[in-house]
Amino acid sequence: MTDLLLRNVRPMGGAATDVLVLQGRIAEGPAPAGIATEDGRGALLLPGFVEGHTHLDKTTLHQPDWLVNEVGPRIIDKIDTEREWRARTGHDAGAASLALARAFLAQGTTRIRSHVDVDTSGGTQHVERVLQTREAMKDVQDIQVVAFPQxxxxxxxxTDSLLDAALAMGADIVGGLDPCAIERDPVRHLDIVFRLAEKHAKPVDIHLHEPGSMGAFSLELILERTRALSMQGRVVVSHAFCLGDIPERERDTLLGQMAELGVAIATTASASRPVPLVAPCRAAGVTIFGGNDGIRDTWTPYGSPDMLERAMLIGLRNNFRRDDEVALAFDCVSRAGAAGCGFVDHGLAPGARAELVLVEARTLAEAVVARPARRVVVSGGRVVARNGALVA
Amino acid sequence: MTDLLLRNVRPMGGAATDVLVLQGRIAEGPAPAGIATEDGRGALLLPGFVEGHTHLDKTTLHQPDWLVNEVGPRIIDKIDTEREWRARTGHDAGAASLALARAFLAQGTTRIRSHVDVDTSGGTQHVERVLQTREAMKDVQDIQVVAFPQxxxxxxxxTDSLLDAALAMGADIVGGLDPCAIERDPVRHLDIVFRLAEKHAKPVDIHLHEPGSMGAFSLELILERTRALSMQGRVVVSHAFCLGDIPERERDTLLGQMAELGVAIATTASASRPVPLVAPCRAAGVTIFGGNDGIRDTWTPYGSPDMLERAMLIGLRNNFRRDDEVALAFDCVSRAGAAGCGFVDHGLAPGARAELVLVEARTLAEAVVARPARRVVVSGGRVVARNGALVA
Known part of the structure; x- marks a missing residue:
């Protein structure tokens, strides 16, 4: 059953209407006789949410014991702690990613970009397991796997050979990491990343935590390679903290180049450090979208598979108070997320895949700030969750 | 019925035990025969939460229509918009404050400090109405009213006479506001505030949004007056954004003086601007505690009567990831909030008022990051809420 008539719903908070789904896509015209119907009772209708940057393989969300976090303050502390913890506990990226992907779906998220660790300790096993999750969810959720050299x-x-193998076995995107601060040799690191992208004809998504002028330098090297390899529209820079703490003039120069090259930004809108802000990115024509980063893992106890909560955190970080501003925060987990990650057929227009979320809210802004229960989630043309729980 | 035996609960996430309540207070010794009992089923037990800075009188949380926010970016835009909106709509501070106070109680908050507007447009009417709410809630919730010259x-x-009248009719605390940036005459403003405090023998709580060196200057003037009037332990500075953006050396000098004078800080841990951070305040011996500020009002669509969510936002803003750090974020809506506001008999020790919250969480850190439903809230020695809803 992939046909459905949703009655009495308010798309994006607008006037009440009916929405027709035929063969899993939003359709126009009269509903066929005998079609399954769902009464929306005037609920707000939103397109399925987009999680643009997470780590499905790392979560402990599904584990019976609480993971006590005693990690040190530096990024390298977290990297080393995690790799050792994974090896010691035999943490299962398959069970973790499936549990988290399902939790995301129950809260209305139908598209996910997940970075997945590839290293000489775990090899490609985490990618293999998350690819199984991707396959298991494919009828109702679209998961992109980034082969990520954490x-x-x-x-x-x-590690380069392992990344090569991960891409060969089906990972969708080549990852990278702090070419200066962690790798200590930005040119060599980026040349490997972009060479793999070229070889496999796959996009790139690079974690760039580096601050200030160091981060800006790495970003310039990324932009040079994007241009040289004609990878316009196929490169994402995740975090890009440097864009939050360089002079605005320099920032705007970089944003201008990013807009020209179609290089997008994934942000968590971290509250505790400088971040790229949404308004100047949009003003420059740069796509900026949102993600949790890790959820309940060795890096952080925070995070939630609720993208309305992420939209709220983006709104708070950007001091978005007006309704028209809060709508921009929502856009980061919706249209902009799909555009930045290259997810196709997203949205509420006829022809789009019918991924629909019903919530009790008067307006889009209320949906973001109140994060009401997901009354109904539709994906693949059928109801997949009610009241926050997956249906059989 | 103000006696109760809570069985099988884990105070602050520790070992399971029973907690005895006699005459509304936590007691020791054997439970009397026939006492009412509540099975905690191993839930985490927390003391009632403390909301240290909100505006009960302003919320639209109880209103049928969503308030569309179109306000300008400056503080003065928000002040003027709100005063005009209140006058135009006849917004009822009584209904608003009662609805929000009850929503707080349902989520486990038993102590609230609310700033309440006093101005030449509304006179003292908002204070009068919130004092009625204070009276209505007094058996189960302790509300402090700040007469606040918004x-x-x-x-x-x-306005000074109106503040005087508000204090005479029962407001607990004298409020103040940006002595330089809004009032343009810091000495005259603060002299009025502190003279009212002296006359009524009441504490002071001043909104200080001023940034950088201007805010530091105002803060120095506040500290001078605290010392001159021997008001040690009776002054709170709310927001104190300046402490987030002056050089650390100057900040620490000010924190040293605040510690000596017992001047506390109320923070929302705003994600969008510099704020006083928890660690340096605590290191200096300054009490810092948390609050929402406004909740769904003309200033902001955000905020929630859930103080575990505020603790989470404080944790995110302070980059608190370790379990021992997340506990500090919780302390801001618990012990430190009670200490900073002067709420007595708070906590889980024998003799404290029995204000108890049960949540399903394995650890204190999990309670903060997951914000589980409040299974049971006890206040005044009886169960006042179950599963997030007040009982009759």
């Missing part, structure tokens, strides 16, 4: 490529010999 | 004292003649 422990670096240069310091741990053989 | 529109300033100096520019609107007669």
């Amino acid at each position: 422990s670096g490529i240069l310091a741990r010999q053989g | 529109s300033g004292i100096l520019a609107r003649q007669g």
Whole structure:
């Protein structure tokens, strides 16, 4: 059953209407006789949410014991702690990613970009397991897998071959990580990343935590390679913290180049450090979209599979108070997320895949700030969740 | 019925035990025969939460229509918009404050400090109405009312007399507002505030949004007056944004003086601007505690009567990831909030008022990051809410 008539719903908070789904897509015209119907009772209708940057493979959300976090303050502390913890506990990326993907679906998220660790300790096993999750969810959720060298490529010999293997087995995107601060050799690191992208004809998504002028330098090297390889529209820079703490003039120069090259930004809208703000990115024509980053893992106890909560945090970080501003925060987990990640057929227009979320809210802004229960989630043309729980 | 035996609960996430309540207070020794019992089923037990800075009188949480926010970016835009909106709509501070106070109680908050507007447009009517709410809730919730000159004292003649009247009718605390940036005459403004405090023998709580060196200057003037009037332990500075953006050396000098004078800080942990951070305040011996500020009002669509959510936002803003750090974020809506506001008999020790919250969480950190439903809230020695809803 992939046909459905949703009655009495308010798309994006607008006037009440009916929405027709035929063969899993939003359709126009009269509903066929005998079609399954769902009474929306005037609920707000939103397109399925987009999680643009998370780590499905790392979560402990599904584990019976609480993971006590005692990690040190530096990024390298977190990298080393995690790799050792994964090896010691035999943490299962398959069970983790499936549990988290399902939790996301129950809260209305139908598109996910997940970075997945590839390193000389775990090899490609985490990618293999998340690819199984991707396959298991494919009828109702679209998962992109980034082959992500969390422990670096240069310091741990053989990582480049493992990335190559992960891409060959089906990972969708080539990841990268702090070319200066972690890798200590930005040109060599980025050349490996972009060479893999070229070889496999796959996009790139690079974690760039580096602050200030160091981060800006790495970003320039990324933009040079995007241009040289004609990878316009196929590169994402995740975090890009540097864009939050360089002078505005320099920032706007970089944003101008990013707009020209179609390089997008994934942000968590971290509350505790400088971040790229939504308004100047949009003003420059740069796509900026949202993600949780890790959820309940060795890095952080925070995060939630609720993208309305992420939209709220983006709104708070950007001081978005007006209704028209809060709508921009929502856009980061919706249209902009799909555009930045290259998810196709997203949205509420006829022809789009029918991924629909019903919530009790008077306006879009209320949906973001109140994060009401997901009354109904539709994906693949059928109801997949009610009141926050998946249906059989 | 103000006696109760709570069985099988884990105070602050520790070992399971029973908690005895006699005459509304936590007691020791054997339970009397025939006492009412509540099975905690191993839930985490927390003391009632403390909301240290909100505006009960302003919320639209109880209103049928969504308030579309179109306000300008400056503080003065928000002040003027709100005063005009209140006058135009006849917004009822009584209904608003009662609805929000009850929503707080349902989520486990038993102590609230609310700033309440006093101005030449509304006079003292908002204070009068919130005092009625204070009276209505007094058996189960302790509400402090700050007589708050939201529109300033100096520019609107007669506001000082209105503040005087509000304090005479029962407001607990004298409020103040940006002595330089809004009032334009810091000495005159603060002299009025502190003279009212002296006359009524009541504490002071001043909104200080001023940034950088201007805010630091105002803060120095506040500290001088605290010392001169021997008001040690009776002054709170709300927001104190300046402490987030002056050089650390100057900040620490000010924090040292605040610690000596017992001047506390109320923070929302705003994600969008510099704020005083928890760690340096605590290191200096300054009490810092948390609050929402406004909730769904003309200033902001955000905010929630859930103080575990505020603790989470404080944790995110302070980059608190370790379990021992997340506990500090919780402390801001618990012990530190009670200490900073002067709420007595708070906590889980014998003799404290039995204000108890049960949640399903394995650890304190999980309670903060997951914000589980409040299974049971006890206040005044009886169960007042179950599963997030007040009982009759």
